[in-house]
Amino acid sequence: MKRAATIFVATIAVIAIAAIFNAKQSNRHISTHQTDSSPTQPGRGEYLARAGNCIGCHTAQGGRDYAGGRKLPTPFGTFYTPNITPDRETGIGSWTSDDFWAALHNGESPDGRMLYPTFPYTEYTKVTREDSDAIFLYLRSVPAVIQRSPAHEVGFPYNVRPLLYVWRALYFRPGVYEPEPAQGAEWNRGAYLVQGLGHCNACHGNRNALGATRGAALGGGQIAGLNWYAPSLVSRTEAGTADWQVDDIVKLLATGIASRGVASGPMAEVVRASLQYLTANDLRAIAVYLKSLPENTAAIAAPLPETSDDMRKQFARGAAVYEKNCEDCHGSSGEGAPAAYPALAANRGVTMRSPLNSIRSVLNGGYPPSTAGNPRPYGMPPFAQSLSGDEIAAVLSYVRNAWGNRASFVSTLEVERSRGAGY
Amino acid sequence: MRRMVLFALFALLTSVIHSVNAGVADTIAERVKPCTVCHGPEGRSGPDAYYPRLAGKPRGYLYNQLRNFREGRRYYRPMALLIENLSDEYLNEMAAYFSSLSVPYPAVRGMLDEARTQTARRLVTLGDPGKDIPSCMACHGKALMGIAPDIPGLLGLPADYINAQFGAWRVGSRHAQAPDCMAEIAKRVTAVEASAISAWLAIQPVPDHARPDSRSDALPLKCGNISGRADQ
Numbered sequence: 053m054k055r056a057a058t059i060f061v062a063t064i065a066v067i068a069i070a071a072i073f074n075a076k077q078s079n080r081h082i083s084t085h086q087t088d089s090s091p092t093q094p095g096r097g098e099y100l101a102r103a104g105n106c107i108g109c110h111t112a113q114g115g116r117d118y119a120g121g122r123k124l125p126t127p128f129g130t131f132y133t134p135n136i137t138p139d140r141e142t143g144i145g146s147w148t149s150d151d152f153w154a155a156l157h158n159g160e161s162p163d164g165r166m167l168y169p170t171f172p173y174t175e176y177t178k179v180t181r182e183d184s185d186a187i188f189l190y191l192r193s194v195p196a197v198i199q200r201s202p203a204h205e206v207g208f209p210y211n212v213r214p215l216l217y218v219w220r221a222l223y224f225r226p227g228v229y230e231p232e233p234a235q236g237a238e239w240n241r242g243a244y245l246v247q248g249l250g251h252c253n254a255c256h257g258n259r260n261a262l263g264a265t266r267g268a269a270l271g272g273g274q275i276a277g278l279n280w281y282a283p284s285l286v287s288r289t290e291a292g293t294a295d296w297q298v299d300d301i302v303k304l305l306a307t308g309i310a311s312r313g314v315a316s317g318p319m320a321e322v323v324r325a326s327l328q329y330l331t332a333n334d335l336r337a338i339a340v341y342l343k344s345l346p347e348n349t350a351a352i353a354a355p356l357p358e359t360s361d362d363m364r365k366q367f368a369r370g371a372a373v374y375e376k377n378c379e380d381c382h383g384s385s386g387e388g389a390p391a392a393y394p395a396l397a398a399n400r401g402v403t404m405r406s407p408l409n410s411i412r413s414v415l416n417g418g419y420p421p422s423t424a425g426n427p428r429p430y431g432m433p434p435f436a437q438s439l440s441g442d443e444i445a446a447v448l449s450y451v452r453n454a455w456g457n458r459a460s461f462v463s464t465l466e467v468e469r470s471r472g473a474g475y
Numbered sequence: 476m477r478r479m480v481l482f483a484l485f486a487l488l489t490s491v492i493h494s495v496n497a498g499v500a501d502t503i504a505e506r507v508k509p510c511t512v513c514h515g516p517e518g519r520s521g522p523d524a525y526y527p528r529l530a531g532k533p534r535g536y537l538y539n540q541l542r543n544f545r546e547g548r549r550y551y552r553p554m555a556l557l558i559e560n561l562s563d564e565y566l567n568e569m570a571a572y573f574s575s576l577s578v579p580y581p582a583v584r585g586m587l588d589e590a591r592t593q594t595a596r597r598l599v600t601l602g603d604p605g606k607d608i609p610s611c612m613a614c615h616g617k618a619l620m621g622i623a624p625d626i627p628g629l630l631g632l633p634a635d636y637i638n639a640q641f642g643a644w645r646v647g648s649r650h651a652q653a654p655d656c657m658a659e660i661a662k663r664v665t666a667v668e669a670s671a672i673s674a675w676l677a678i679q680p681v682p683d684h685a686r687p688d689s690r691s692d693a694l695p696l697k698c699g700n701i702s703g704r705a706d707q
Contacts, residue, residue, distance in 0.1 A: 323560075416557070420560070
């Protein structure tokens with residue numbers, strides 16, 4: 053009992069210290085930037101809001117733009133994104149540009165409450181005050197929608213907001229992006245967009261048990277609450293681009309499809325709603341920065357086990373399923389068809405350690421996004437309705453190990469876990 | 476000389492474009508392959524399946540349904556996941572393609588007992604004025620093949636599919652743009668009546684080359700999905 057009381061008192065003390073630390077920090081930041089109110093135009097703000105894909109989270113399926121209400125499932129509970137249209141009651145119509153800056157830069161709401169880091173202020177903190185003001189000005193100009201979002205469904209202890217002070221003390225450092233003097237303007241622009249507004253690490257980073265990103269930035273990870281794996285952007289076995297042409301990276305980001313990759317799942321949404329609207333210069337800057345990232349070899353898979361008789365049987369069964377269902381588009385040697393159907397041979401999306409995205413692609417199919425550069429994409433049929441879990445496991449094991457590919461076999465259990473799983 | 480250079484450039488460009496699409500037909504039929512896994516080759520799935528036929532349905536109707544799935548007014552997860560990142564223009568092109576197909580309907584099988592036949596026939600042809608239920612024919616056409624461009628035909632569909640739609644309207648999991656006329660009507664129809672109507676519609680033979688009607692009398696209700704456009 054006495055021990056419990058000690059722990060309780062210690063926890064409160066930590067919260068209090070963290071609160072003081074955070075309060076000091078946020079005051080300092082607001083005071084440095086309060087006077088900086090450069091004039092901005094809504095056009096620039098709209099562009100920056102696109103780059104940050106604000107609309108992606110702040111719009112519900114079939115809902116009005118920026119009116120919030122999109123459900124964000126996470127391991128800590130279900131969050132509903134707020135309305136950020138200029139309605140005074142249910143949106144952010146009563147906010148000032150300082151309020152907006154405090155939220156974006158410091159994760160603080162005007163009523164003094166700390167925001168949950170489901171709002172990626174951990175990344176947006178790198179955005180400049182000037183860009184923050186431009187986005188705010190633009191959001192003031194979108195149609196006001198009266199729509200109140202449902203309350204977050206977050207259980208104990210995550211519903212105790214003051215605990216966020218502890219989280220912030222551990223994992224959050226506010227600070228605008230500081231240009232790297234050794235690098236050129238293009239590289240720095242790319243870094244600013246990737247680390248800040250683009251908040252790429254929110255999905256492509258690995259998260260710890262408390263939802264904070266850890267390890268090398270953009271090192272890949274399971275997307276919190278989504279049944280998708282965001283591949284590492286710094287590994288040659290996943291989605292690293294060190295050996296890509298800059299033009300190919302730009303093409304993938306602008307159109308959703310390039311000779312060496314296709315955007316699917318949440319990335320298809322990012323390309324559709326955000327990246328396809330960026331200027332060629334900004335996409336180039338992003339590509340130059342991504343290409344320059346030092347390779348992280350941590351994700352390279354451990355040696356695979358010897359092939360057993362069971363595996364040989366599964367491989368043969370998979371080959372039969374492939375011939376019947378996949379070969380027509382992806383070819384008898386997994387060579388695919390350029391600009392339409394991706395090659396599966398030597399495709400890192402197929403051979404990367406996590407088979408999750410491949411499982412989802414076979415179960416649910418999908419189209420790359422319609423974009424200006426690829427308005428009528430070819431697509432992949434869903435097979436959840438016509439193939440059993442065994443068949444899907446077999447065909448994926450085959451595809452991951454045919455034509456020179458080498459990766460772990462996929463089990464029926466892994467397939468069934470994804471069947472019917474949420475977004 | 477300049478013309479020769481231009482010609483060489485053009486030839487190079489076309490050969491590059493050609494090689495890019497080598498082997499894959501640059502057609503809408505190729506592009507809707509993901510649909511036909513469930514809806515059948517040429518979108519002609521038969522009455523023994525769950526998935527509804529798409530071939531020959533009115534374009535506006537198909538387009539509205541695609542948007543309804545994408546925007547969550549109609550809920551069927553595989554559809555929503557498949558088309559979530561496609562543009563309005565592309566969905567409309569897909570709708571126009573399936574609408575343009577004229578493939579024969581498969582022969583129907585099955586019997587229905589006398590009592591259910593009578594219930595169905597009465598509601599389909601006359602409705603139930605006492606409960607403010609218009610007849611199916613009042614909106615879907617005398618031949619029940621729908622009215623272009625927005626009102627779907629009711630024949631050649633699986634009974635389970637039609638019955639499931641009645642259920643979805645009743646519990647509010649299928650919506651259209653307001654006013655949602657079919658949802659209102661479905662709530663006035665009992666589960667027994669809905670099942671009889673579904674079973675009866677599913678066993679009606681469909682004449683070869685049957686198409687949606689193009690003429691429309693005034694509708695008994697206002698429907699948000701009906702645009703009033705006179706196209707196909």
